[in-house]
Amino acid sequence: MSCPIYDESPDLLMDFAAGKLDWESKQRMDVHVSKCAICHEALAAQAMVWKALDEWDAAPVSMDFDAKLYARIETQHATVWGNLKSLLLPATTWFRWQPAIGMAGVGALFLAVFLLRTPAPAVHGDGVRMESHEIEQAELALDDVEMVDKLFAESKGEAQSL
């Protein structure tokens, strides 16, 4: 089968990781993943993410969470001035921006992981483009070509036609 990453169909890989594929597709993916270092690595990374999510314990939500939340919203929207003031005061601003800082951190982490895990394509001046996984695929394809040729070609110095 062709490589799901190369074919830009990572959904197939994700479904495989989640055990959602039917038996036949799963067999095909098993064979492919055993040969393809890139898919193997992507599956390992996915397993790491799921493990991290499994281990993450969300803080329990108190019974009066909704009531407290609405009360706070009510208070904060009571006056425009109150909002402006809270944005202008440095200490309050810090609390306001805390989620954004957290989000920016998470975003930076995602970006870093994405940049580190995506192999840089080899782009040349005249537009010829070969990525490292394509070269690996070409070598694997040539392994198969040579195997078939050796299976049928050596007896008389040329290929036997089947």
Add this chain to the structure above:
Amino acid sequence: MKLPILLIASLISLNLMAQPAKKAANAAARKEAKKTANQKVPPILEKLRGMSPDERQKALKTLPPARRQRLEARLEAYDRMNVRQRKNVERFQQLPPAQQQQVRKVYQRFNQLPDDRKATLRQEVGKIAPMGEEARKNYFNSEEFRGKYNDQEQQMIHQLADSFASEK
């Protein structure tokens, strides 16, 4: 408390924004997969074969010299293959992945045989593969076949002849 809520909300909205692009990408991937399925030779080799020598050299210039030279030599050998050799490769290429994997396993065992047995087995597979399914089955059950080969050889011939059979 706010941070997880905001995180989840932003992930959901990002996902929603990505939906149309994802659909388009999936459609393109399906189209490409369909195209690839109909191809008889590995598409990546076709891509390399479609390049001029100069383009090929540039495309592979990031590789270490020894690996690049070996790959270029292998591609040249592939280019030089005759029609019959290519036909065998095409047959293999059209097999389902599980069967391709089975052929690879048989090849590993085949490689461990002495040269004279390899030659005999090649000839035998070449003789059996063009047979019709019924004739092939009868031959595998014949005394002639069973008397000539040990169990391991019989199994290899069986698997190879079935994989590369003209009629399935």
